[in-house]
Amino acid sequence: MNRLFSLLLAVFSLLMLLFPLILISIMVYFSFNGPILYWSKRIGKNNLVFYMPKFRTMYMKTPEVATHLLQNPEVFLTPIGGFLRKTSLDELPQIWSVFIGDMNFVGPRPALFNQEDLILLRKENEVDSLTPGITGWAQVNGRDELSILDKVDFDIEYMRRRSFLFDIKILWMTFSKIMERDGVSH
Numbered sequence: 001m002n003r004l005f006s007l008l009l010a011v012f013s014l015l016m017l018l019f020p021l022i023l024i025s026i027m028v029y030f031s032f033n034g035p036i037l038y039w040s041k042r043i044g045k046n047n048l049v050f051y052m053p054k055f056r057t058m059y060m061k062t063p064e065v066a067t068h069l070l071q072n073p074e075v076f077l078t079p080i081g082g083f084l085r086k087t088s089l090d091e092l093p094q095i096w097s098v099f100i101g102d103m104n105f106v107g108p109r110p111a112l113f114n115q116e117d118l119i120l121l122r123k124e125n126e127v128d129s130l131t132p133g134i135t136g137w138a139q140v141n142g143r144d145e146l147s148i149l150d151k152v153d154f155d156i157e158y159m160r161r162r163s164f165l166f167d168i169k170i171l172w173m174t175f176s177k178i179m180e181r182d183g184v185s186h
């Protein structure tokens with residue numbers, strides 16, 4: 001997707017989702033009495049660090065690792081954290097990252113700053129040259145169930161097939177998967 005389309009879609013999305021964003025913000029605040037947003041340190045295009053906003057779904061002292069690496073992730077979830085994650089509503093603030101240019105709607109999901117194996121494999125395969133996305137080819141093909149190697153393989157395939165129509169297909173598949181709650185393990 002080109003930058004102008006992403007920017008227009010971000011503005012449209014922010015306007016259309018303003019009421020749900022406010023409602024979720026209130027729900028997060030009253031279920032946790034802490035910061036509404038969690039600013040996750042992520043690796044973006046050309047391995048530059050940026051901070052990606054998400055609605056807070058886990059308590060403040062949760063270790064900063066990929067959720068699948070936590071011994072028992074459920075104990076770290078806030079009262080509405082599980083719901084926000086299963087419905088992917090925790091991802092909505094990332095539209096801000098698209099608006100300011102740190103992300104696109106479609107691209108490889110940005111790695112956590114400490115996912116060194118993923119960062120290295122992406123660099124070796126030049127996937128790091130892509131702007132990360134809210135959703136991507138790996139997300140619609142397995143999301144949490146994929147190994148790091150499989151994610152990178154899907155990222156490489158996305159890089160080779162990248163086009164406006166392919167991005168539209170991925171956005172449609174993402175919407176369908178969210179409605180089905182497919183591929184979300186926590």
